[in-house]
Each structure stands twice: as structure tokens, then as C-alpha cells.
Amino acid sequence: MKKRILTIVCLLTALCVLSSCSISESVFGPLYTYLMAKLQTGETETEEAAPVKAGSSFFDKVQQPDNSSDENDAPEQTAVPEPSPAPVLPDTVTISREQYEKYQKFDKVIELMEYAEAYFYQEVDETALLDGAAQGLMSGLDDPYSFYYNPEDFEKLWEDDEGEYAGIGIQITSNYLTQICTISRVFDNGPSKEAGVQKGDILYKVEDLFVTANNVQDAVDIMRGTPGTDVTVTFLRDGQEMTYVLTRAQIQVNQIESMMLDDGIGYIALYEFSGKCASEFAAHMEKLAEQDLKGLIIDLRDNPGGWVDDACSIGDLFLDKGDLCYLVYNDGSEEHCYRTKNGKYDLKLTLLVNESSASSSEILTGALRDRADAVVVGVKTYGKGIVQSVLPVGNDGSGCQITIAQYFTPNGTAVHKIGITPDVIAELPEGDNGMYTFGDLADPQLQKALEVMKQQLDGTWVRPEITEETAEEAPAA
Numbered sequence: 001m002k003k004r005i006l007t008i009v010c011l012l013t014a015l016c017v018l019s020s021c022s023i024s025e026s027v028f029g030p031l032y033t034y035l036m037a038k039l040q041t042g043e044t045e046t047e048e049a050a051p052v053k054a055g056s057s058f059f060d061k062v063q064q065p066d067n068s069s070d071e072n073d074a075p076e077q078t079a080v081p082e083p084s085p086a087p088v089l090p091d092t093v094t095i096s097r098e099q100y101e102k103y104q105k106f107d108k109v110i111e112l113m114e115y116a117e118a119y120f121y122q123e124v125d126e127t128a129l130l131d132g133a134a135q136g137l138m139s140g141l142d143d144p145y146s147f148y149y150n151p152e153d154f155e156k157l158w159e160d161d162e163g164e165y166a167g168i169g170i171q172i173t174s175n176y177l178t179q180i181c182t183i184s185r186v187f188d189n190g191p192s193k194e195a196g197v198q199k200g201d202i203l204y205k206v207e208d209l210f211v212t213a214n215n216v217q218d219a220v221d222i223m224r225g226t227p228g229t230d231v232t233v234t235f236l237r238d239g240q241e242m243t244y245v246l247t248r249a250q251i252q253v254n255q256i257e258s259m260m261l262d263d264g265i266g267y268i269a270l271y272e273f274s275g276k277c278a279s280e281f282a283a284h285m286e287k288l289a290e291q292d293l294k295g296l297i298i299d300l301r302d303n304p305g306g307w308v309d310d311a312c313s314i315g316d317l318f319l320d321k322g323d324l325c326y327l328v329y330n331d332g333s334e335e336h337c338y339r340t341k342n343g344k345y346d347l348k349l350t351l352l353v354n355e356s357s358a359s360s361s362e363i364l365t366g367a368l369r370d371r372a373d374a375v376v377v378g379v380k381t382y383g384k385g386i387v388q389s390v391l392p393v394g395n396d397g398s399g400c401q402i403t404i405a406q407y408f409t410p411n412g413t414a415v416h417k418i419g420i421t422p423d424v425i426a427e428l429p430e431g432d433n434g435m436y437t438f439g440d441l442a443d444p445q446l447q448k449a450l451e452v453m454k455q456q457l458d459g460t461w462v463r464p465e466i467t468e469e470t471a472e473e474a475p476a477a
Helices: 002-018 029-041 058-063 097-104 107-119 126-139 151-162 191-195 216-223 277-289 308-315 360-372 444-458
Strands: 147-149 164-167 170-174 181-186 202-206 230-237 240-247 249-252 256-262 265-270 295-299 320-323 326-328 339-342 348-353 375-378 386-393 398-408
Touching: 107 126, 126 147, 126 398, 147 151, 151 164, 151 398, 170 216, 181 191, 191 240, 202 216, 216 230, 256 277, 256 444, 265 277, 265 444, 277 308, 295 444, 308 339, 308 360, 348 360, 348 444, 360 375, 375 444
Parallel strands: 265 295, 295 348, 348 375
Antiparallel strands: 147 398, 164 249, 170 181, 181 202, 202 230, 230 240, 256 265, 320 339, 326 398, 386 398
């Protein structure tokens, strides 16, 4: 027996040397110690080792008590045998060298946590430290669209998607270049609407927080809360401060509105690609189609985007089989995963866009122009030509949003940091903040879209020819 143990020890030692790792780092460390102890105590077991059950490990086997005994000494079997003691978990675990080297990169973070716990003058919240570390890690990507959500914020993300929350009833568009946060929509029957807040006002201050694009989420968190409670909010209009004490209320966000503007011309406004917008859009289309619909104006002004799947479902109403857009990843590979197939409606289409039409709005606009000959009216779009995935993190309800790819229109046009230039430029007059009620033909941009649609229907519309002066060169992916 001693000879066998010595042979095993020698073989294990040789194997570790050949694999360039020390005994203490290898999976054989505990076995080495165990066998040497057997050798030193002179134990000479002759019985064959019991087979290891599927799923059990070396540690399970050597650290469980040996319950074997002589047949003559065995107690009489009872109907309910005593439960075996629970296996003792080891104090050490074995990981691969690759994993070990990966975890070593976080030594600095662990050291900082230890400093905080040892020296900080107040009691340390370890969860808050880890959340801060996660936020810092994502900020290292230097991408304003990639960030970490703690469990509370991740839950709010899905509440927002459903289109119902308690707050003051505004939609905010943030410009990361100017840091200005502009009111892009004021919801009907909300506290802000009743107080006189208008589209185009700048969100300046919430309680004591001066609002920028970087901290706008903090401002939103303050403005939301329990219905019936108050919050002080300051806006800027024409350089003048306007401060209101607003009482929070339950806000129901309507994502879509529609109406007939003229004989055979429908008008539908889509405010965000979220919630049940795709099914609601289809329902509105059915009602419009019942009214001898020949042409449709789709208003995507101030639509910040949302889920690409919703854009695909809406595009599918007008496009036959083909790409809505395609994605290009960091290794240069392409993926054509967003595809349309039905093309239920054969209509003349006009799209109305502005500088706050972004993301999925630009995806839908590019696809309908490339593949359905839609005419784009308004001003150049925002230029967010990248897509993000929203993923759960860990098992405590946390999550993250991370930019995964750049997208291109079906014809291969890049959008990121470029935007989509309309076929017909229609700017608001100076001093006009665009605060029009839905379908108000005093809206000059809507007037222009209606004019273009009539030209499409009577056959007089001619798409402007792209020249070297008007064409914008798309950068390589």
C-alpha cells in the first residue's frame, strides 16, 4: 500500500511540473496532502475505493465521514434510516489559470473596498460600493448609451416601457454635446400641461439639482414619486426662468394618435417605440384604412426611438420581405436579423422628422425611404446609428444597457453621428417652438408634409436628385 501511495504522489508531482503549475495551485493539492497523511500514519487499507457517484467530486468523497463498518457490527436496518451528515464544503476552490488571471485584474477594486471598509469614517454599504464599481466599469466604455442599472432602476426601465408612471407628465430630450435637456412633449391631463409648460422649454432645475444631460436621470428620479406629493421644477423659456410647484400624478402615456387630414390622406403620430406601440399602430391603421386611405403621413418628430423589434413590426405593415436595417459588429461581421415579410398596405408614404427623431425612428425612416419610396420631410434627424442590448446582470435584479453594433439602412447608408437628411427641408420659423395640437394645420412642417403627399398622389412629385454637394459620404463601419 505504501508503495502504491508513493507512486501516486510521484505521478501527481510530475504531472504538475509538466503542466507548469505548483502543487498548491493544482487540483491535486488536497489529494497530495491526503495521500501523504495516509503514508505517514501507516494506514494500509486494502478495500477497493467506493465508486464516485455522477456529479460528486474529490472533496465530497474525502471529507465525508466513513460510514462503512463490519457486517457483524452493522445495526439492524430501520424503516427510516438516519440521514447522512451534510457534506462539508472545502475552504478552497480550484479554478483554471485563465480564470485566475482574469480575477487578478480586479485586485485593485478589492483593495479599494478593503480600504473603504477599514478606514472610511462611516459605516460602509458594501452593496452601494459594488453598484458604484459596476457603474464606473460601464462608464469606462466612454459611451453615453452604455450603462449599469441597479435593481431599482432596472425595474423602473420596464415600468417606463409600459407607458404608465407617477410624475409630472413631460418627455425630455437630452443633447450630450450641449448638455441641454429640452422638453419634447407635454402629456395631456398631466401637471406640467395644466401649469403651462410647453414643448421646447428647457429643463433647468429640479429642486436643488441643476439639470444636465449627464444627470438627467437623477432629475427624473426626483420628479417621479407618490401621486399627490409636490416637486419644485424650474424651466427656461427665451432665457427667462419659470418655476412651478407641481403635484405629482399618475401619467398615462399615449404612444400613438391618428386622424384623417384630407380625402384619402391619413395622419398618424408615433411618439416612442415602446410598450404596445406596434399593436396599437396596427389598430390605428385598420381604422384609417376603413376611410378609403390612399396616402399616409407618419410623424416621427421628437420620437427618441426605443425597441428595434417594434420598428420592425411597424415597417412590416408597409414592406415586403427584406431588411429593415442590418447590423455591423466590432469585428466587421454583418447580421441581417431585422427583416420584414408582409407588406400589408400599399400606400404613398411621407415621413415627418426633426432633430430629435433618433434611433428606431431613423431605422424606420431609412427603411421606408430605401424600400417603399417614402418621402422624408422636415429637418436632419439626430444621428443615433447604433443599437443597444438590455441584459440582466447577476441574480439580484440588476441589469445593463450596452451598445452592441452600428446599424445601416437597407441600401447601406450610415446614420451614426450623421443623421438622415430629408428629401424636403421644412424648418420651423424662428421663435416657433412647435407647440401645436395634434393635427393642427397651422403647423408649418405638417403643412409641408401634406403638400408633398398631395403631389405624390397626383403624380407631380419628383424626388430631388442627389448631387456631390448634397450627398453626405458615409464613413466605413
